């Protein structure tokens with residue numbers, strides 16, 4: 001294939017490539033999200049990028065946009081109906097059940113990181129391929145577990161330096177109080193002046209109507225019954241405990257009685273982190289309790305709670321707050337050889353430095369001194385290691401501090417130790 005043809009390929013609509021230096025921020029965000037989870041005893045889990053489509057029908061819900069409009073589905077040559085995963089919770093629970101983790105000590109605490117796919121209308125912050133870091137705590141009904149997860153997410157955002165995010169909190173009740181509330185809400189909604197699509201939604205998924213962004217709908221919702229006024233005693237008490245634990249941990253939240261979320265499996269605690277610098281796609285992460293999901297996908301009762309944080313949107317939030325993460329250049333030393341003999345000697349030293357744990361790079365491509373020094377400066381390395389024939393004849397290389405400009409000749413066999421010493425690695 002010629003390059004002319006190749007140049008007509010672009011990443012598919014709604015996707016983008018992660019390329020240095022921006023990709024560094026993605027890695028840093030993933031790490032910042034994972035670190036608090038590992039400290040809290042969550043184990044890493046990885047599931048396939050696709051699952052049987054039925055898992056999402058049953059797990060995420062047949063009345064959700066994610067399942068009805070946004071799934072990438074395919075039929076394999078063998079006749080299996082699969083879907084690229086639109087979210088992680090159903091898959092992680094499926095994997096835990098399959099591996100019988102629920103028969104061991106509970107809760108089972110798992111975290112994951114990966115790509116998800118939704119056929120959405122692309123816009124700033126909304127993509128068809130995006131990244132999440134998620135966490136699920138399976139098999140315990142304990143407000144401290146809900147609080148733990150929310151605190152860990154808030155800590156992750158804070159550790160990145162983010163400030164302008166808010167935590168919205170709600171309870172969606174349980175199988176006892178939700179159906180009663182749902183019926184009351186339907187009675188209220190049926191009396192409104194709504195378009196046909198919304199009327200249909202009233203019958204299938206009335207809580208989602210509360211989430212409708214359109215003014216014409218929102219105006220009519222004044223006075224609508226709210227879940228929080230219909231919570232049963234158990235749910236009310238549970239929610240109060242979650243709120244108290246968050247307050248004690250210094251995590252601020254706003255009660256949002258209209259927070260519904262776009263997945264059907266939620267019960268009781270639901271929450272969303274929103275960032276105020278992102279426009280309409282402001283949710284940087286969200287989650288909640290899903291006490292009935294295991295049974296919905298054929299497992300035993302396994303009350304659980306979890307969240308997923310959007311990596312792409314968190315990177316956008318960092319940009320909105322002008323936060324530069326310290327993802328400084330990886331090379332500490334950049335080698336600049338002048339002549340063939342120096343190439344061999346310095347290449348050896350670069351290898352030795354790397355093996356001793358020092359990040360080092362090399363002026364490849366036989367560049368002249370000027371261009372090679374330009375590369376050294378551009379690399380962000382602290383030191384340039386320069387050598388020509390005369391240096392080698394004297395058994396030295398020149399170590400140039402690229403910050404101060406100071407240059408020191410060092411015996412070849414002392415370079416690695418000296419660099420390590422200067423970098424505080426000795």
Ligand code: HAM
Pocket residue numbers: 086087088089118120125126127128129130131132134135136262263283284285286287288289290305306307308309310311312313
């Ligand atoms: P979700 O709210 O659908 O929840 O997604 C979580 C986060 O993923 C969102 O807050 C957002 O930051 C990001 N996200 C979602 N869709 C897109 C998109 N099209 N483009 C860019 N970012 C996106 C879940 O996925 C649940 N599985 C969370 C959960 C885990 N609940 C319980 N456990």
